[in-house]
Amino acid sequence: MIVTENLTKRYGAMTAVDDVSFVARAGAVTGFLGPNGAGKSTAMRMMTALTPPTSGRALVLGREYRDIPNPGRHVGVMLDASAQHVGRTGGEVLRLVAMQLGLGKDAVPAALARVGLSAKEADRRVRNYSLGMRQRLGLAGALLGDPQVLILDEPANGLDPQGIHWMRTLLRDFADRGGTVLLSSHLLHEVEIVADELVMIGNGRIVAQGSKAELLGSRGSIARSLDAPALAGALVAAGFEARPDRDAVHTAASTDEVGRAALASGVVLTELRAAGSDGLEEMFLQLTADHAREGDAR
Ligand SMILES: Nc1ncnc2c1ncn2[C@@H]1O[C@H](COP(=O)(O)OP(=O)(O)OP(=O)(O)O)[C@@H](O)[C@H]1O
Ligand SMILES: [Mg+2]
Missing domain, CATH: 3.30.70 (Alpha-Beta Plaits)
Structure with missing residues (x-):
């Protein structure tokens, strides 16, 4: 479970994340939805102790991330698939993570198999990976420690339709086994299909949250x-x-x-x-339009 309580981040006069409170429960996929610049990545960085909040807090499995011993064994994180060292092979990247987490030899091949990267692909340098392959590698890294929670920032970016379908199946399966999944996206339809719960933010603030059925049905x-x-x-x-x-x-x-x-x-x-979903879509488009206008004014 992930709980954020009044999570807030200010950069000078700019409030990137504004009083965000929600629960991503175990056994469910929670879609974290918002247009570009809404504050999704900033919120996720605060959940994973990469950025300190200005105020409020985020609890993952009941603790702040930095207080979780060996967090990679409990929380799988993929925030930026392009942040991997491009000079290393995919296999090396994963073996390093496995070493840090104190995992056995079988962990890396198992993770590679889970994300559909072949042994041959694992021997290639990340520099030569397609965006989709980098996403798969990032996901393999997140899954490596067999975590109960996944925090994924735009994991579907760069995946082809088959890749997106594959990822949905993987996340669905992870949640059905009792895991907690929080995934962000700036595309409503991308998360609408897989998410059980939706949290929608715009300009750092939550504008709608609830079960998908509630949000899609009650408009x-x-x-x-x-x-x-x-x-x-x-x-x-x-x-x-x-x-x-x-x-x-x-x-x-x-x-x-x-x-x-x-x-x-x-x-x-x-x-x-x-x-139905038209209501949500309209709201989302409105948010995106509001944001674009603000961006133009800057
Ligand atoms: N280190 C920083 N310093 C100043 N402003 C920042 C910093 N990090 C993020 N911001 C600002 O905070 C806002 C939210 O950014 P964030 O990256 O969290 O949005 P996002 O929802 O992830 O967007 P996207 O869909 O484009 O990834 C943006 O206006 C961004 O410019
Ligand atoms: Mg982002």
Whole structure:
């Protein structure tokens, strides 16, 4: 389990991570989602004692990371797959980690097999690895000590569709065996498929969190009608948030409630569906747009 409590990081006047509190529970994959510059990597660096928080704290398996003895045996971390020493072979990189962790001889071949790197590939220098191979190597390093927790920053970067599918299966399996997985991404659809829980951040702050089912299911409805302003008006009068957008109405009301409002006000519906992931996607796009605007202003 990973718990962050009011985790905050300031760089001068800039707040990179702002009062972030969430729990990534054991047995689940938690997607840590946010646009570029949202603060995901900074938060993960604080969880793994690479950056001290300005305030708040992060507990991994009930302790701060730096207080965990031989942390690599408990927490697998992959923050930057391109940070590996390019002059070493993949096998050397892993053997060094295995030595530090005090692991037996079988650990490296087992980890290589788990991530689908062949013995021949392990003998090549990291310099000559593709981005996808580096990701696999990074993941092998994270898995080497047979940890209970995985903290992975954008692990799907550079993987082809088959690689992404493979990684999802691996993470799913890891969580199903009781492990804790926290993985970040700036792509909603990438984590939507594998994650059980989602934590969404923008500008350092949590903007949404909850189970995937909750977040994808509870975002109201989208209705199309011959008179969208009238339908929106009827919904607002009934106490729901609603706004017309051309012939569509986006509303916090459920499909049942929209149907009733339409009937009561005599408005013809031409389409009615739960917003589902559209709601989350819209929120995410909004976040990304807000952030891009801020970036432009700088
Ligand atoms: N050492 C630092 N000094 C100053 N500002 C920093 C530092 N590290 C990160 N930041 C700033 O903190 C903010 C969050 O950065 P972070 O790398 O955590 O975002 P991210 O969510 O991982 O983004 P990405 O999707 O691009 O990886 C950014 O505005 C970044 O410029
Ligand atoms: Mg990052």
